[in-house]
Amino acid sequence: MDATTLPPALAETREDFLALGVKDRLTLLLDFSNELPELPERYRDHPDLLERVEECQSPVYIFVEVDPEGLVHMHATAPAEAPTTRGFASILAQGLDGLTPDEVFAIPADYPQSLGLGEAVSPLRVLGMSGMLARAKRQLTERIAA
Amino acid sequence: MSVEFDPAAKLAEYAHPERLVTTDWLAERLGQPGLVVVESDEDVLLYEVGHIPTAVKVDWHTELNDPVVRDYLSGAQFAELLSAKGIAREDTVVIYGDKNNWWAAYALWVFTLFGHEDVRLLDGGRDKWIAEGRPLTTDAPAREPVEYPVVERDDTVIRAFKEDVLAHFGNPLIDVRSPEEYTGERTHMPAYPEEGALRGGHIPTAASVPWARAAAEDGTFRTRAELDAIYRDEVGLRDGDDVIAYCRIGERSSHTWFVLTHLLGFEGVRNYDGSWTEWGSAVRVPIATGPERGEAPTG
Numbered sequence: 001m002d003a004t005t006l007p008p009a010l011a012e013t014r015e016d017f018l019a020l021g022v023k024d025r026l027t028l029l030l031d032f033s034n035e036l037p038e039l040p041e042r043y044r045d046h047p048d049l050l051e052r053v054e055e056c057q058s059p060v061y062i063f064v065e066v067d068p069e070g071l072v073h074m075h076a077t078a079p080a081e082a083p084t085t086r087g088f089a090s091i092l093a094q095g096l097d098g099l100t101p102d103e104v105f106a107i108p109a110d111y112p113q114s115l116g117l118g119e120a121v122s123p124l125r126v127l128g129m130s131g132m133l134a135r136a137k138r139q140l141t142e143r144i145a146a
Numbered sequence: 147m148s149v150e151f152d153p154a155a156k157l158a159e160y161a162h163p164e165r166l167v168t169t170d171w172l173a174e175r176l177g178q179p180g181l182v183v184v185e186s187d188e189d190v191l192l193y194e195v196g197h198i199p200t201a202v203k204v205d206w207h208t209e210l211n212d213p214v215v216r217d218y219l220s221g222a223q224f225a226e227l228l229s230a231k232g233i234a235r236e237d238t239v240v241i242y243g244d245k246n247n248w249w250a251a252y253a254l255w256v257f258t259l260f261g262h263e264d265v266r267l268l269d270g271g272r273d274k275w276i277a278e279g280r281p282l283t284t285d286a287p288a289r290e291p292v293e294y295p296v297v298e299r300d301d302t303v304i305r306a307f308k309e310d311v312l313a314h315f316g317n318p319l320i321d322v323r324s325p326e327e328y329t330g331e332r333t334h335m336p337a338y339p340e341e342g343a344l345r346g347g348h349i350p351t352a353a354s355v356p357w358a359r360a361a362a363e364d365g366t367f368r369t370r371a372e373l374d375a376i377y378r379d380e381v382g383l384r385d386g387d388d389v390i391a392y393c394r395i396g397e398r399s400s401h402t403w404f405v406l407t408h409l410l411g412f413e414g415v416r417n418y419d420g421s422w423t424e425w426g427s428a429v430r431v432p433i434a435t436g437p438e439r440g441e442a443p444t445g
Contacts, residue, residue, distance in 0.1 A: 120208070
């Protein structure tokens, strides 16, 4: 993976994680978790639009949309009792926001594994973020085709 | 120095009431010398969001497993971990966690492999504590490192390996996974990450008793009478039975191991921690599919 092709927000997130020791990476993930925005009101009453991320241990739902300018936004909701999952969703929601679909498709599938979270969180748990990214890309494909 | 046991009436019904404490009991004793509260969750960040005052965190995945070999810590690594957490060999350890104490039971089982004598679960776990409006804190506990002796793990009494399971046919096996995993419809828990078993199904002759049946709606353990109805009357376990429980990686079956050993008093219960991720990928081991238990292999 080449940092120069990675969207700036995701590249910055990765740099931030890798600059920290293992313990501080957990703290940063918690910061992301706390930053996960509430679902926009228009989706709150439409749980049917949201897709459950089966790869995650906790109930997390995502929805990807393309705005009239052709830019991508990802929304996610996960319970407060699942801060790790919320953290993963928050990293992607912030990292994907405002990208073009092509930029999203170009995000390497192993981006979650490149954040240095394997040791802090365990490789198995990081798979949850991989599932989220894969589903976001698939939803995006569907939105564009629609 | 052991902290006195919880005399609650519900606990007194169990075979080993000294292995459980109620939230009332714990709330009155927080900070008592000789008592260490440990939180062990599925979610690695949940402790950081807020934990029972004085509690230290032990993460099942990143702290109790060897980072390279698929095995638990060595005696030296366990001593180093507990020393750093400020837990002494003679301390009373009360473990609690999320998801009906699922991971707390797993941590308790690992502590038991090292013969830590006085280790108990908080009945109802984290959710019950919070539901009762009891305090949480994000303050780091003020525990100084202590000397924990190096005690080698004893894998012979409560742990089963694949070879033990192969030699166990004819004796009771309990599969504590979801019905879909038992029949072979899927190789991992509904809504959980795929952990890479190549075949679906169950170990022939194993009875299907999903672990969560032992938990009541509020996350506490079901009463002695309710548990007897499940494991003795329905499954047919009898005193003196040698039992092996398994799940996917040995976590859910730790919960069942706790129920059978400490709440119902069975003495020969082992947890097969290799569980389905090993069995479902091993070459030429027998597998049964569908809802029936299946036959023990002959010869």
